Amino acid sequence: MAASAYPPRRMPGRVLIIDDNPGVGEALALLLSLHDIESVQARSPAEGLALLAQEAVDLVIQDMNFSADTTSGEEGVQLFREIRALAPDLPVILLTAWTRLEAAVQLVKAGAADYLAKPWDDTKLLATVQNLLELGEAHREAAHARRERLERRGRHEALAARYRLDGIVYASEAMARTLALACQVAQAELPLLITGPNGSGKERIAAIVHANSGRARGPFVAVNCGALPGDLIEAELFGAESGAYTGANKARAGRFEAADGGTLFLDEIGNLPLAGQMKLLRVLETGQFERLGASRTLRSSARVISATNADLPAMVRAGSFREDLYYRLNVIEVALAPLAERRDDILPLAEHFLAGRATLDESARAALLAHTWPGNVRELKNVIERAAWLATGPALSAAQLALPAASANVRNLDEPSREAVVAALAQAQGVVSRAAAALGLSRQGLYRRMERYGLGTAAPPGAPSAPGG
Numbered sequence: 001m002a003a004s005a006y007p008p009r010r011m012p013g014r015v016l017i018i019d020d021n022p023g024v025g026e027a028l029a030l031l032l033s034l035h036d037i038e039s040v041q042a043r044s045p046a047e048g049l050a051l052l053a054q055e056a057v058d059l060v061i062q063d064m065n066f067s068a069d070t071t072s073g074e075e076g077v078q079l080f081r082e083i084r085a086l087a088p089d090l091p092v093i094l095l096t097a098w099t100r101l102e103a104a105v106q107l108v109k110a111g112a113a114d115y116l117a118k119p120w121d122d123t124k125l126l127a128t129v130q131n132l133l134e135l136g137e138a139h140r141e142a143a144h145a146r147r148e149r150l151e152r153r154g155r156h157e158a159l160a161a162r163y164r165l166d167g168i169v170y171a172s173e174a175m176a177r178t179l180a181l182a183c184q185v186a187q188a189e190l191p192l193l194i195t196g197p198n199g200s201g202k203e204r205i206a207a208i209v210h211a212n213s214g215r216a217r218g219p220f221v222a223v224n225c226g227a228l229p230g231d232l233i234e235a236e237l238f239g240a241e242s243g244a245y246t247g248a249n250k251a252r253a254g255r256f257e258a259a260d261g262g263t264l265f266l267d268e269i270g271n272l273p274l275a276g277q278m279k280l281l282r283v284l285e286t287g288q289f290e291r292l293g294a295s296r297t298l299r300s301s302a303r304v305i306s307a308t309n310a311d312l313p314a315m316v317r318a319g320s321f322r323e324d325l326y327y328r329l330n331v332i333e334v335a336l337a338p339l340a341e342r343r344d345d346i347l348p349l350a351e352h353f354l355a356g357r358a359t360l361d362e363s364a365r366a367a368l369l370a371h372t373w374p375g376n377v378r379e380l381k382n383v384i385e386r387a388a389w390l391a392t393g394p395a396l397s398a399a400q401l402a403l404p405a406a407s408a409n410v411r412n413l414d415e416p417s418r419e420a421v422v423a424a425l426a427q428a429q430g431v432v433s434r435a436a437a438a439l440g441l442s443r444q445g446l447y448r449r450m451e452r453y454g455l456g457t458a459a460p461p462g463a464p465s466a467p468g469g
Helices: 022-033 045-054 076-088 102-109 124-162 173-184 204-211 230-238 272-286 312-318 323-329 343-354 362-370 376-388 405-409 417-429 434-441 443-452
Strands: 013-017 038-040 061-062 092-096 116-117 190-194 222-224 262-265 288-290 297-299 303-308 332-335
Touching: 013 022, 013 045, 013 297, 022 038, 022 323, 022 362, 045 272, 061 076, 061 124, 076 092, 076 102, 076 323, 092 124, 116 124, 116 343, 124 173, 173 204, 173 332, 190 288, 204 222, 204 303, 272 288, 272 303, 272 323, 312 323, 343 362, 343 376, 343 434, 417 434, 417 443, 434 443
Parallel strands: 013 038, 013 061, 061 092, 092 116, 190 303, 190 332, 222 262, 262 303
Antiparallel strands: 288 297
């Protein structure tokens, strides 16, 4: 074996070595172990096939000649064919000591990954093994991602086929779970509390609940309790008689009357004053209320769906929100995650808001994914619509999105910084698999970031040098 410096890049994997020469098997196993590549050895084709049938491996290195009195290589050819029959996609490296390599070349044409002559060059063999393991990992990751996409699409299509989603745009699993829960509880004649930050789409969820309930033919009435002065909220909800307050020149029905037989959506319920809270509790318990300035009792069968971005339990503890009302409203809770926690929704929503008026170039897509979206979907819509109206070409760039300057220093939550990559590699002593796991990345993903940050494949500062050959 030719002595040479080993590449510093390390990669885990499991290799099956099939060679009847114990010295060859041990030398290969030692070489691979120095680079964190696990191996298992077999001394004959039969033993190799038995191991292959019982254990998971990522690559096979097989000898081509298992008989001392012939150099035909027929045993190696037959072994390769049986390996292909057992595991058609498993890469196989052929080792041969022959001068004539015609059979090995024919097997490469038949699907073998490569062939190497004995004695082998360590660097070349390691590079071949690592490249094949990396390629296999990439294929597995791509296949897994395809399966996940198909499964997710199937779940989303099944949800859309079963329920009315009113054209809501989403791709994330978090939103899919929220929608599934909302649709599941839609038929329940119970109060519902939707929690989530401002601009995240709580009213859309409430409308979907209404559309899938037994009240879908009835009215859907929405009230933003945070947009009305405290002294007018009660009149808005319960109605008022003429003269009930300054400016009340005629009697008017409230939202409970308007929503009778349908759904009343109370957004920002935490802004309801205590007097209004008491009256709301009575309506929820009895269905009865009176207009302001009136003594006649009215009834409403409206289902109440409320929403808040406030910490209602904290308000209960502080005495600003009635505990009995909180538990009456929160019979069923649907929690809506902020856009920053459902990043798969960002680009589909952006393209939906563009409505074909323009496209997004790569810089715009990266900027959208890197932004933290404190204003959630509402902020995204405003950014996209402003950029679309001011666009000077068919594609929007990051500069045209004009995202707030503060977001320029905010990286994608899934995107580790250069410093984080260097630190992880140093902590893992240059073992890429360990560093990738610590960063929540695949090996492929970490290699891409190493290239992006100019780290190449060299060991990071503080990492030990790889052993020599």
